Amino acid sequence: MGGRGPKQELAEKIAGEITLSDDPGATLRKWRTDFDVSQTDLAAEIDVSSSVISDYESGRRESPGIGVVSRLVDGLLAIDERRGGDRIRQYGRVLSAGFESDVVLDLREYATSIPLHRLYDRIDATQITAGTTDRISGHTVIDSIEAITRLSSEEFFRLYGQSTNRVLVFTNVTRGEGVGIALRVVNPTPNAVILHGLEEDELWDHAQDLARIDGYALAVTTAPLDELLDELVAIE
CATH class of the missing domain: 3.40.1390.20 (HprK N-terminal domain-like)
Incomplete structure (x- = not known):
């Protein structure tokens, strides 16, 4: 059996950063913009209104729990995969080089x-x-x-x-x-x-x-x- 692939590694990294951040909303926003995903597209992917994403990122809504964070991360990765998986591959190359x-x-x-x-x-x-x-x-x-x-x-x-x-x-x-x-x-x-x-x-x-x-x-x-x-x- 192989180890975790870059997608799983990346999912755990993003989820960990958001969960442990002093400002989870800002960290979520950083990763969403890194993936070039709009609030509207991410909201549609996980079947919530775009105001929910906006409220999390601005801090108006209480910090998301691990279940919500997992859905948000899965949503980002699913969108990237449909676009060709460039961000996931990018992370995999860096990871395999030991950085x-x-x-x-x-x-x-x-x-x-x-x-x-x-x-x-x-x-x-x-x-x-x-x-x-x-x-x-x-x-x-x-x-x-x-x-x-x-x-x-x-x-x-x-x-x-x-x-x-x-x-x-x-x-x-x-x-x-x-x-x-x-x-x-x-x-x-x-x-x-x-x-x-x-x-x-x-x-x-x-x-x-x-x-x-x-x-x-x-x-x-x-x-x-x-x-x-x-x-x-x-x-x-």
Whole structure:
């Protein structure tokens, strides 16, 4: 018999976070928006009025019990499965690579290598520095603060998945200083790095220099995170 699959793992994770949260409504809202599901669609899925979902999320209604939480989570997962199961697969890839989903948001290998500019176009990224190669075979989306504070150097290296021929997309970035320094001590370096959430003029002064020294392409993007993740799902 196999162990629990990613769907069951994800269901338990979401239910646990909602149940144990100091603000269950806010946590429910976070997961619902992560899945790109409207209050109306979730309500219809579990056969309640949309005002019930709204009341839970706003705190107007008493925190849901475990039975209600289970129905809400099952509803989110059922909607995702009907849409093709992208969020469930995304979580499964991260889980199988040995990471927590709050550190690594997505990790994927492509069937064939693609030009880096194709990915830039999909997520509206602006290249700051060209790298030594312009093709990639996968991507990893990483919360920079969580990764830098929680991962060992060996775990940091595992962000490369099956190949360093990939782009590392770092979210939760202020100026890119921590990312640049962290990559200095990890060898080899990836083909490309994208810093999410900042404009070119907000970039740390030495970020370009470190990218040139280590030979990786450097780009920035301010695309909304949920849209960025959706575009990466459909990159090939």
